[in-house]
Amino acid sequence: QVQLVESGGGLVQAGGSLRLSCVASGTITNVIAMGWYRQAPGKQRELVATITRSGNSDVIKYGDSVKGRFTISGDNAKNTVYLQMNSLKPEDTAVYFCNIGRSSWPEPRYDYWGQGTQVTVSS
Numbered sequence: 001q002v003q004l005v006e007s008g009g010g011l012v013q014a015g016g017s018l019r020l021s022c023v024a025s026g027t028i029t030n031v032i033a034m035g036w037y038r039q040a041p042g043k044q045r046e047l048v049a050t051i052t053r054s055g056n057s058d059v060i061k062y063g064d065s066v067k068g069r070f071t072i073s074g075d076n077a078k079n080t081v082y083l084q085m086n087s088l089k090p091e092d093t094a095v096y097f098c099n100i101g102r103s104s105w106p107e108p109r110y111d112y113w114g115q116g117t118q119v120t121v122s123s
Contacts, residue, residue, distance in 0.1 A: 002026040002112060004098045009117030016121070017086045022098030022114055024079035032109065033101040034074045034081040038094035038119075048072075048096065049083060065091070088121045095119075 008020040020036065035050030049072035052059045060072060069088075074081035081098060098114035 002028055004100060004112050004114035006096070006098045006114040006117040009096060009119045011120045011122065012088055014088060014090055014121055014123050016088050017084070018088065018119060020083040020085070020096055020098075020117060020119075022081045022100075024100060024112070028079045028100055028102055028112065030102045030104040031076050031079065031100055032103045033099070034072075034076070035099050036072065036081070036083045036096055037099060038092075038096045039116075040091075040094040043094075045097070050099075051081070085119070088119075090121045090123045093119060093121050 003025045004022050005025060006020060006022045008018055012018055033050055033052045036048040037045050038048050039045040047063050048066055049062045049070055051072055051074050069086050071084040095116040096119050097116045100112045101109050103109040
């Protein structure tokens with residue numbers, strides 16, 4: 001079973017930066033989306049940033065709270081995805097999860113998830 005391995009989380013002061021990385025332990029084919037989600041204590045998991053394959057192009061989407069501060073990038077062929085986080089705020093504190101979704105018709109979408117990496121931003 002392919003696993004997603006995240007790294008790069010940690011403790012940082014407000015205004016600082018972190019770069020999260022996610023790599024698959026094996027090969028995932030027919031990737032249709034890669035992204036990052038986060039979950040803070042007592043809150044639901046929310047979208048941070050995603051790259052979705054649309055035809056021959058990629059569509060990038062950011063959560064409203066991170067627009068202009070976070071940048072997602074990835075390599076579909078290498079099954080890797082990154083999240084550059086700048087100007088971090090205490091409200092960015094959460095466990096960040098990597099996601100890679102695959103689909104091959106007629107099979108439904110299947111999602112791989114990482115184990116999560118803790119990001120803590122101190123004020």
